[in-house]
Amino acid sequence: MNWNRSAESGWANTNGFYQPDLEEALESMALASPTVELRRGWSAASVTQDEDAVTITVSRTGDESRREQLQARWLIAADGANSGIREQLGIESADSNFEADWLVVDYQPIVDRDWDAFVTQYCDPAQPATAVKSGPGRRRFEFMRRADVTVEELNRPETAWRLMRPWGVTSENARLERHAVYTFRGRWAKEWRRGRVFLAGDAAHLMPPFLGQGLCAGLRDARALSWRLSMVASGRASTSILDSYGTERITHVREIIDEAVALGQIICELDPVRASERDARMSAELNDPSDLTVEPPQPRLGVPSVTATGDDHAGTLSVQGRVESDGVAGLFDDVVGGCWQLIALGEDPLAEVSPELREWFLGIGGTATQIADSGPIRDLDDTYHDWFEARGCSVVLSRPDFYIYGTGVLADVPRLLQSLRDEFSKEGALQ
Ligand SMILES: Cc1cc2nc3c(=O)[nH]c(=O)nc-3n(C[C@H](O)[C@H](O)[C@H](O)COP(=O)(O)OP(=O)(O)OC[C@H]3O[C@@H](n4cnc5c(N)ncnc54)[C@H](O)[C@@H]3O)c2cc1C
Structure with a gap:
């Protein structure tokens, strides 16, 4: 499996590290954030919710008599494979x-x-x-x-x-x-949201580690949830965008679970006869140069999703290359950035957009970038040029989690932005 090429995101496709190092880094970032309170030595017990809030009872680990209630608008149950909250909500797994x-x-x-x-x-x-x-x-x-x-x-x-x-x-x-x-x-929860409670990480999905994708899937859950919740919390989108968290993610992760299980079935073969048949099959396959390299899975988001309808590329990964602007060279996210990235090749992507829609888009944290040989942003390795050419389009709108909302040509931009705006203003069930 060729994990060694650069990924669409402009980074290495795979990175090796020691998980406690990552967890230490995450913990110190959380501790440095004034909006995070970290409570060690407390266990989550029961959860209740109503129209207005979700309440979780926590008790001091080893001393059930010390109890507190915490109330919030939303709760994320990232409590691992044996998730007590998933169990309490009666959510079944497949x-x-x-x-x-x-x-x-x-x-x-x-x-x-x-x-x-x-x-x-x-x-x-x-x-x-x-x-x-x-x-x-x-x-x-x-x-x-x-x-x-x-x-x-x-x-x-x-x-x-x-x-x-x-x-x-x-x-x-x-x-x-x-x-x-x-x-x-290989397991996944059939529902990832119950009212104000979301499942994420191993609480939502479990896979054999042969593809090295379990934590990666959890990071995708975190990203899919965090951009949604931050838009809702800041009043830039209605709660309806929370509905598609599970539908998008379940389809995506199931494809990766299936692939990890398929790989597991190849690796975990204990029967010598079947193992030698497998070896003969794989050896024969290796004689065909086109079969030598197997690409890792790149699933598309499931639907319903926050993506443009009828777009062949919506819900797949977007593109990031090295660019240069005013003498500064680097990856697009570092040089330009932006939560919602609207990128056009050779044209101002907002050229045909009304001032009102433009203001709305910039207000949700959008950036609009023209990539051209003459600037303002130059495509250092022809990444964008090649990417757009391969897909027959010249404009892409990407979401904060790097998946494509929609693609097209300059004339499609007003429609793309308006459909996103409509999506954000649909009435949601909970406030
Ligand atoms: C052998 C092995 C190899 C792996 N290799 C890879 C790999 O190469 N790449 C990759 O991407 N992934 C890999 N994974 C998967 C990865 O380790 C997991 O997907 C990831 O750790 C899950 O993170 P999580 O935060 O969802 O759950 P956990 O790491 O299980 O964290 C859940 C946390 O919730 C806490 N908790 C549970 N219940 C309560 C409660 N009631 N109150 C308070 N706290 C509670 C637990 O104490 C725990 O700290 C591997 C897994 C294994 C087992």
């Missing part, structure tokens, strides 16, 4: 019927060695295994549980050392950092 126990071993090499690939899957039916580079100075191995081994036996440090030995990883050249057994599953 299951892809994939299940496998794997031992995950994180270690730090004392003697560093080179590894071939970022992620390597060893499809050996005697012991399926995964090797991952997990950020600077760290490595991970994952080993599937075979039927003749119990979870308890698998989850022992001596088992980890034994299973790593064939790769030359021993206590002499590596330090064991942590080990745990996870049950890999």
